[in-house]
Amino acid sequence: MTALVAAPMSAGGADANAPTDDLTQVELVWIEKRTEHWIRFGRDVGEQILDRRRRIVFFAPGAVFALVRWASNDYGTIFSRLDIVRAVRSGEAFQTHPTVMPGGAILLRANGWPDVERVLQIIDAVEAVGIDPVDAAPDHWRHVHNRLAAGETPRAYTLARHRAFGMRREIGV
Structure with a gap:
């Protein structure tokens, strides 16, 4: 059995000192050109390597991450x-x-390559304005999910929206 390798957690609502029992585990598989699972964004607090093709990453409660699965x-x-x-x-x-x-808590789900590619572009757009997608408002990801499910274009996540989210978080709303 491989030991859990912990890394300190920075901002983003997750606690680096959370008990191991409270961590969310995500198993990732990488079999080149067959089955590929990866984390697009997220701040993990540790990793366990199972073998050369599989590993488990751990996320503290409250952490937001994007998991991509492809086969x-x-x-x-x-x-x-x-x-x-x-x-x-x-x-x-x-x-x-x-x-x-x-x-x-699933904030967004995209199935099929056209939808996955569109969400990847939206994540890139959030990063392009200088915001780490981990720190974006969870409601934004729900909004993107709902708009894409309805066949509509989601609103862009802007610095102004991000500042408003930060202010709401500060006052506990």
Whole structure:
């Protein structure tokens, strides 16, 4: 058994000293050009390497991360999905999710490569204005999910929206 390698956690609502039992575990698999799972953004607090193709990353309660899962066969892509998830605290309600234990609060779900690619572009746009997607308002990711599900264009996440989210967070709203 490989030991958990912990790394300090910075801002973003997650606690680096959270008990291991309270951590959300995400199993990642990388079999080149067959099955590829990766974290697009997120601040993990540790990692456990299982073998050369599999590892588990750990997220503290409250941490937000984007998990991308992709698979193909000899004929091309057969599955692609992107989920933006908030790690939950012990006893908090959550949705189950493949490869995420125990599960999490799903803020956004995109299925199929066209939708996944669109969400990746939206994440890139958030980064382009100088905001780490981890720090973006969770409501923004819900908004993006709902707009894409309705076939509409989501509003851009701007510095002004981010400042407003920070102010609401400061006063506890």
